[in-house]
Amino acid sequence: MRTRVARGDDEFVEFVRNSATRLQHAAFLLTSDRHQAEDAAQTALAKTYAAWSRVRRKDAYAYARQVLVNHVIDGWRRPIRENATEDLPEQPSDLDVAGAVVQRKWLLDALRTLTDRERAVVVLRHFFDLKESDVAGELGVSVGTVKSTNSRALTKLRITAEDGSELIGGLGR
Amino acid sequence: MTDLETLRSALREQPAEGFAEPDLGAIMTKGRRIRRRRRLATGAGGVAATLATVLVIVGAVALKGSSSDQPLPPAASAPAPPPSASIPAPAPVSPTLTEAASDRPFGEAIPLGVEAGGGRELVLCAFAIDEPQMPDVRFGLQVAYRTQAGEYDALLASNEFKGSDRSFGFHAVDGGDVIRGTFVPVFGYFAGPAARITSTVRGKPVEAKAIPWSEDPSIVIFWFDGTQVESAGVLTPLVAYDARGQRLTK
Numbered sequence: 148m149r150t151r152v153a154r155g156d157d158e159f160v161e162f163v164r165n166s167a168t169r170l171q172h173a174a175f176l177l178t179s180d181r182h183q184a185e186d187a188a189q190t191a192l193a194k195t196y197a198a199w200s201r202v203r204r205k206d207a208y209a210y211a212r213q214v215l216v217n218h219v220i221d222g223w224r225r226p227i228r229e230n231a232t233e234d235l236p237e238q239p240s241d242l243d244v245a246g247a248v249v250q251r252k253w254l255l256d257a258l259r260t261l262t263d264r265e266r267a268v269v270v271l272r273h274f275f276d277l278k279e280s281d282v283a284g285e286l287g288v289s290v291g292t293v294k295s296t297n298s299r300a301l302t303k304l305r306i307t308a309e310d311g312s313e314l315i316g317g318l319g320r
Numbered sequence: 321m322t323d324l325e326t327l328r329s330a331l332r333e334q335p336a337e338g339f340a341e342p343d344l345g346a347i348m349t350k351g352r353r354i355r356r357r358r359r360l361a362t363g364a365g366g367v368a369a370t371l372a373t374v375l376v377i378v379g380a381v382a383l384k385g386s387s388s389d390q391p392l393p394p395a396a397s398a399p400a401p402p403p404s405a406s407i408p409a410p411a412p413v414s415p416t417l418t419e420a421a422s423d424r425p426f427g428e429a430i431p432l433g434v435e436a437g438g439g440r441e442l443v444l445c446a447f448a449i450d451e452p453q454m455p456d457v458r459f460g461l462q463v464a465y466r467t468q469a470g471e472y473d474a475l476l477a478s479n480e481f482k483g484s485d486r487s488f489g490f491h492a493v494d495g496g497d498v499i500r501g502t503f504v505p506v507f508g509y510f511a512g513p514a515a516r517i518t519s520t521v522r523g524k525p526v527e528a529k530a531i532p533w534s535e536d537p538s539i540v541i542f543w544f545d546g547t548q549v550e551s552a553g554v555l556t557p558l559v560a561y562d563a564r565g566q567r568l569t570k
Contacts, residue, residue, distance in 0.1 A: 156348065163342055171339040176331060182522035185340050186554050189347055193553065196351030254330045273324070274331040306323040 159199050163192055166208055170215055176270045177219045179255050191215035212275060213285050216267060220286075257304050264288075265300035272297055350553050353494075424472055426459050427535035431466075432543065436502050440465040443472070444507055444543055446533060449479060456484040461492050461541065463504045475499045478508070486511045486539065489569065490558050495543070496551030506552045507543040509533070512568055514540040514560035521554045 170191055174184035195202065195211040202210040258266055264286070271282045272293070279297070283290045425445035434442040443466045446459045460479025464472045478494035485491060493508030510517060510530075517528040517540070526549055528542035540560075549555060560568040 159348075160344060163344060163347065167342040168334075168339060171342075172332075172334065175335060175339070180522070181335075181337070181339065185342075186522065188339075189342055190350075190551075190553060192342060192347045193350035194354060196348055197354035199351070254327075270331070273328045301324070301327075304327065306327050 158203060159196055162195075162203075162207055166211060167192065170211060173212070173270055173274055174215055174219060176258060176274055177216070177266060179259060187215055187219050190218050194218075216271065216285060220263065220267060260303055261300050265296055265303070268293055268296045269300050269304075346553065425464075427533055429464075429466060429472070430531055430541060430543075432463070432505065434502075436465050439468045440473075442466075442475075442502065442504075444541060445472075446535065446539075446541070447474070447477065449485075454481055456486075457481060458485055459535075460485075461507060461509055463495065463507060465502075475502060476504045486536075488512045490560070493552050493555075493558065496546075496549065496553070503546050505543045505546045506549045506555070507541070508552075508558075510540045510542065510560050510568075511538065512540070512560065513538065513562045514542075514568060515563040516561040516565075517542040517558060518561070519544075519549075519555040519558050521549055521556075526555075 167188060170188040171184050174187040174191075175181060178184050178187065191211050191214040194214045195207060198210065199207070258269070261269065267286060268282055271277045271285060272279070277285070279290050279293045282297075283293045286293070288296075424447070425443075426448040427446050429443040429445035432442045432444055436442050442463060444461065444463050447462050449457050449460055451457065457480055460477055462474045462477035464474040466472055476495060476497065476499055478492040479485065480487075480491045488511055491509050491511060493506070495504045495506040495508075497504055514530060517530045519526055519528075526544060528544045530540050530542040533539040533541050544555075558569070562568055
């Protein structure tokens, strides 16, 4: 099976080159699975291409991001999804010279302790840097829900709030 | 640095092992297929079920004839709209269509072991194509409901539209979608002496159920269990083996 690339597709090819890695990375944070992440990004890009004439002059990246997150969330709704665990792994010490590798393992293990919605909020809010109102729009929930979900997720991750104070609420359940 | 900044920094740190390059060809092929289905489901939603398949086929040919720069998918396919649809819509393709495809099977229908409610079962079967613009394409595949009375109602049809429908290799691979409330598994056919069809999904091997076509045993019709393969896009790649276990495809 062959696919030819038409001249009018050049912009999309460029878009894929510029956005694929970031979308794959986001999907990896949402799924903790490299293959799933690559599949999800591939699907999001295909759907973006399907709507390319409509979104190319707007914010194609935002469209792809939204499709990606929705696609992953749809996957979570299937019964094969494993439940989040209550056990938060020990956070590595700041002085740990193993640095990035340990930190990354901790991060992925820690993300697994979050519920699906908490995880989506953390990725949209702190990886994509979206405003709370935009996160709410993408997830179809209220801003208040985003605030409380974000707060609960950070508490679970034992992350202090932006003003440096410890968030309260234990594991938030 | 606050904990939150540390978290953000950790989130943005690239994994040590990079991601696979996106498969641009597969992305664009899938994107075109989605776009085509959307058009059929919305703008041309009134096209009768028996007409939809042929329209898409002719559309693909018309597109091919109009501009060689236009990208084309490897197979033409379309979810068949409900038969109750009655509002006529502008045909997306040539008006020279003279003969509609039939939901009736060409050869024996293969039950997929799925009850679709209302006494219907899901079957996979070939259907005949007689289209002057595609002289070397005489059949396609469709997943259809079969009623207890033996009537067929196509959900998704797919066929080769370039070259020959019997050229060596995989053809008309499609499915992996919920259409009219029913999950249509990934299906296709292989032209050649295939005894096994396999692939991987997220690194895990999967094997299709494969049955020679009743009308021509050199054509092997296959489909994947929906619990193992949710869409054609996750297969990487399809591989065919002959009866001796020899690989037939790269």
